[in-house]
Amino acid sequence: MPVTTAETAAGGFRFRTGKPTSLWRDAWRRLLRNKLAIVGMVVLGIFLVMAVAADNYLLLLPRTLFKVELAEDATGPLAFLRAWGELTAKQATPLLAPYNPYKQELVRRREAPSREYLLGLDETGRDMLSRIIHGSRASLQVGVGSVSFAIVIGALMGAVAGFLGRWVDNLIMRLMDIMLAFPAMLLAIAIVSILGPGLMNMLYAIAIVSVPIYARIVRASVLSVREQDYILAARCIGVPPLRMLFRNVLPNCLTPLIVQGTLGIATAILNAAGLSFLGLGARPPKAEWGAMLGRGRGSIFTAPHIVIFPGITIMLMVLGFNLLGDGLRDSLDPRLRID
């Protein structure tokens, strides 16, 4: 996009003319210039592909969702759906993962990596590579799921607190203070011990524990946005409070949420891995990286590959989210927007 510089005769100010660009477009362009952020996105992209195409389960979804008998002579998108239905088998079969992650070869358990099993076999003779590929589902699910959950609840609470102020603010924020008085991991453990172990319970626990972070961020931004002139203007023309909150205030609090959310996914994945490692997360046969480490840690002296590979995978995914989060912060932070 051409940018021309003009000089006014009077003040000698320099200003740019040309098409106005939106915040998001600017941010996206800056993000693409950040090499580390690109690395992060590529890493996460690979994990996303792994999660979607580990087996054809997700590809089967459209067929199970629209349980329609399609006529032989269907046309257009229906024909496509039908072809897809025929393409995907009735049961989940391995797609990207070379083997079924739950099939045990008991005789060959703890076998070191070979050409047949690239990352070796685990302590009950299941293919490590397939389990790691399948594990990306659980990690992404818990990471993204718990953070989205926490953001929705946290943002609502923070917005209400900041917007209404007075005793509501006091009540909500003191509640958040109490939650922050526990180390996050400990509180998550306590919640899981009440709900009982399991992938979803772990997701809820991590979500609840991270609510105060988002509530604080949103409250702080609401407090500063509330004082802006355009909010005063909105109030003057009689915009009802709720509508103002959702249409004028909240959208302007989005950027810190996006940054913190991305970094928060990294922390959530680490915490989830820790909980599963302790046996409080995903239940046994489930392919989950933390649980793989926990179940396999007894084999560390005899078959270290069982421990080494899941750990590296966790690190890579967390690194991906950290790099992307750092990149987003640099590209979205208005204070750095001088070019």
Add this chain to the structure above:
Amino acid sequence: MTRYIVQRLAMLIPVLIGISVVTFSMLRLIPGDPATVMLGEHATIEQIEDFRERMGLNDPIYIQYLRYLQSVMRGDLGRSSLTQEWVIVELGQRLPATLELTLGAMFIACTVGILAGVIAAYYHNSFFDLATMVGALIGVSMPVFWLGLILMYIFGFKLKLLPPSARMTVGVELQTLNEAYHLDQILSGPWGTPVIAFTDFLSQFYLLASILTGDWKALLDVLKHLVLPSVALGSISVAIIARMTRSSLLEVLGEDYVRTARAKGLRERAVLTKHAMKNAFLPIITVIGLQFGGLLAGAILTETIFSWPGMGRLVVNRILARDYPSVQGSVLAIALVFVFVNLMVDISYAYLDPRIHYE
């Protein structure tokens, strides 16, 4: 200053009440009847009724809460349903192990983190700088428990340099302060017992006890056992502190007064320590303070890996054993330590930065 401390202490009251409510409700939130949960599936109806009556479970909830608060104030956290031991006694034995591990990790985090950060900032854009920053990125992304396992494998198993688990080698005995100095003979009378109980508690800090009793062999053994868990636990903090030190020092090194100091011919060493570091230190200290809480939580995982007999391992084992009084007590204890540490950090920060004094 005093006013700030008083205000900060006053803020503690709602937090403490909140913590007690949370730990109190833990037992009541478990699906099912607490009496059945504690007595097991095979208890008869009479046993359950009797238990409910004895534990006051038939009273209104707020009476139960007040009674709980009362007993907590007395230090009565109930008995473990697994070992029948008083929970407070078990915690007293475990707390020192956790604190020792946390302090060990903190020591490594501060020394390595600050040193690496300073060198990286001073030789900005050098290879060392790049290596430190890449290392820090990896450090914050690594699961603590995985690093612990790998360290254990390499140093404990392959190289056989350091012991892979526990606090002391089996066979190495460490005297308690009481045994070493025959305190029970010197301290008799009514106040003797609590003092001895306190020295017994102190004796659980193995580093302190081995120094105070002059048992150097045991000290070496304890130190060796402390290294691997501390490194594993401290890794994330090393990364965070190194990052903070680097960016904070870089900012200060660009200031005019650093240029002035150099221009008037001060030695580089003096410029760095007397002018730059002093001003770069505040944000570093804040970060160090924040790390304490993280370490306390991280200890839960680290202790499990290294068979470290601390509170974290207690919590995990007791959750798996469904020993709820112990879980309740340990959660309360860890939260209290956490709150206390944060209080200390806030106060020392106000002391260090004269600009802080409050709304």
